Amino acid sequence: MANQSSLGLEKLRASAVLKEAGLASLVALVLALPLIGFRTVGGGDGLSFEFRWEALVVSVVIVFLGRSLVTAMHGVWRLNRFSLPGFQRFGSVIERRQVLLILGIIVLALLFPLMPEVDRRAVDLATLVLIYVMLGWGLNIVVGLAGLLDLGYVAFYAVGAYTFALLGTVYDWSFWGCLPIAGAVAAMFGILLGYPVLRLRGDYLAIVTLGFGEIIRVVLTNWVALSGGPNGIAGIPRPTLFGLEFTRRTREGHSFHEYFDLPFSGDHRIIFLYYVILILALITNIFVLRIRKLPIGRAWEALREDEIACRSLGINPVNTKLSAFALGAMFGGFAGAFFASRNGFISPESFTFIESAIVLSIVVLGGMGSQIGVVLAAAAIVLLPEALREFSEYRMLVFGLAMVLVMVWRPRGLLAHRRPTLMLNPSRPIAPK
Amino acid sequence: MTVSELLRVEHLTMEFGGLVAIEDLSFSAAQGEITAIIGPNGAGKTTVFNCLTGFYKPTVGRLTFSVLGRDPVYLERMEGFRIARAGVARTFQNIRLFPAMSVLENLIVAQHNELMRASLFSVAGLLGLSRYRDAESGAVKFASQWLERIGLLPDADRQAGELPYGDQRRLEIARAMCSKPTLLCLDEPAAGLNRNESAALNKLLRNICDTYGIGILLIEHDMSVVMNISDHIVVLDYGKKISDGSPVSVRHDPRVIRAYLGEEAECDPGAVEPGLSC
Secondary structure (H helix, E strand, O other), X not given: OHHHHHHHHHHHHHHHHHHHHHHHHHHHHHHHHHHHHEEXXXXXXXXXXXXOHHHHHHHHHHHHHHHHHHHHHHHHHHHOOOOOHHHHHHHHHHHHOHHHHHHHHXXXXXXXXXXXXOOHHHHHHHHHHHHHHHHHHHHHHHHHHOXXXXXXXXXXXXXXXXXXXXXXXXXXXXXXXXXXXXXHHHHHHHHHHHHHHOOOOXXXXXXXXXXXXXXXXXXXXXXXXXXXXXXXXXXXXXXXXXXXXOOOOOOOOOEHHHHOOOXXXXXXXXXXXXXHHHHHHHHHHHHHHHHHOOHHHHHHHHHHHOHHHHHHOOOOXXXXXXXXXXXXXXXXXXXXXXXXXXXXXXXXXXXXXXXXXXXHHHHHHHOOOOHHHHHHHXXXXXXXXXXXXXXXXXXXXXXXXXXXXXHHHOOOOOOOOOOOOOOOOOOOOOOOO | OOOOEEEEEEEEEEEEOOEEEEEEEEEEEEOOOEEEEEOOOXXXXXXXXXXXXXXXXXXEEEEXXXXXXXXXXXXXXXXXXXXXXXXXXXXXXXXXXXXXXXXHXXXXXXXXXXXXXXXXXXXHHHHOOHHHHHXXXXXXHHHHHHHHHOOOHHHOOOEHHHOOHHHHHHHHHHHHHHOOXXXXXXXXXXXXXXXXXXXXXXXXXXXXXXXXXOEEEEEOOOHHHXXXXXXXXXXXXXXXXXXXXXXXXXXXXXXXXXXXXXXXXXXXXXXXXOOOOO
């Protein structure tokens, strides 16, 4: 009996699937006829049409098959869209073994450049991932904790980078001396840009911050006297290890390989840069984790939850939001200074809107407010396009598909579980009633 | 008995464009007393609260808040969060907790200003100095006392948003109390509560008022709450005060009966159970 009814269901579904797919391929036919079916060919006597029936048939068949597959799968997916077993378990395992996992990741990150099969390119790529991790952690303060949707984060990244680039090239200041300055200047810009937009919320805030991000870039492009305009700034000093430079010869003092009596190798600098950004990122992480448990961090989260209730409890919303903006911007500035120092050359090209979008998607994909989520998302977003280099034309397609999948399965991000900052009974698991 | 005046509202008028929501309202609330503001729907009760707590700037009027031993402050000139710092806490008609945060965190956020000072604006907190850690454990202790009082201690680490409705109401009151106010403004605390819960609420409010000697200002529709626990009732209708006095005198005031039942109704105030039909 049961078998029979399930067979009936199967048949019903098959016909529905065919109907759905037929409809989709009809739409595809209508659309593809003008778009794919015709082609203009330049001949001796002007343009003439050429019909491409094969391409038309192929595209319609693809749509038909694809649509039937999606419809057939849909019934299966709908049942457990939000409880896809693998993903769920993945999340809870990460939650439970958090400390172990973090230690594991840190040890792995520390040993990474020393592993035998890791080459220069891999270390460089890992450095890039870490820049995005750091940016993600910084933006997490603004977006994840304070709930202020900031689409112009790249502005602070740019401010940090240009601050160091100018101080380094004009006054010959060292990277380490400029790092705090770059952070402070970026934080100042955070307050400056944050102040007028504080009354705005949600979409409006997003649009205005987007505008600010563009303004900074446009100013950098056009203020040639200060920033060199589109030509950018070259010859930015590299970071040193307590004054040791990573060059073959130095003007004064020692270089790294002379001091340690090693043969010169360009890899040293790459590996050193990797460790610098690793330490900067870890500092960011520790800072964010700590500040989340302080009154100011809780006030950010409370502000994200309900601003009116915050005001009725005596929390100053202006100062609280500004502090989130400033601290987020500060880490953006640090990352920017590092970026300038690593590349040795910067131009406004590096600070386009797409950078803001990438950092924001890292935060959103990782799960707002989740620190490990940011690492996973940053790795995925930076490495996925690298891995797909051979199919570079389809890169954005796969990227978009991956994002859609995450949004379907984990609408609140890969790891969206929030742990309270303070617990009365930390040992007891919280049983949802 | 000497009652000191905590809040004095004088000639409060609030206009929205051409609409006069409150017109020339004057009343006062005393320390250690429960003052209820009642009135039909749309009478302007919540507007009074919003003026008191800085969400609206009154068109006309003076709101004097004077705590014994401190200089009086004028609420109509202050920003909302400064009013809260001066000691006026409030709850909302539609509960406004921080739903994604835990129950305990909700009460800790209420002690924000104290903790912020103790953490030296986060510096001492970041460095993990004992000065901050002591303050934090003090805050947790204070919060757990309140959780015990409202019976939510076992739920301390749960998300506030997943609590049952009645618990959320009580949590919001506890949160307001954790900001250590001198005047507690409650906007319909009994809305949506059943008979038992509402009786428990009566006890809680009376208890808060007597233990801490603070003033409570209450908007309420549930007459069993209003008549049982209020010391003093102000009745509003169409933004105007129509009666002011003790529960007994208000109950028998013909203007109040008219406002609630309409002009034509023949209602013997003595024969009707107070508040149930009148």
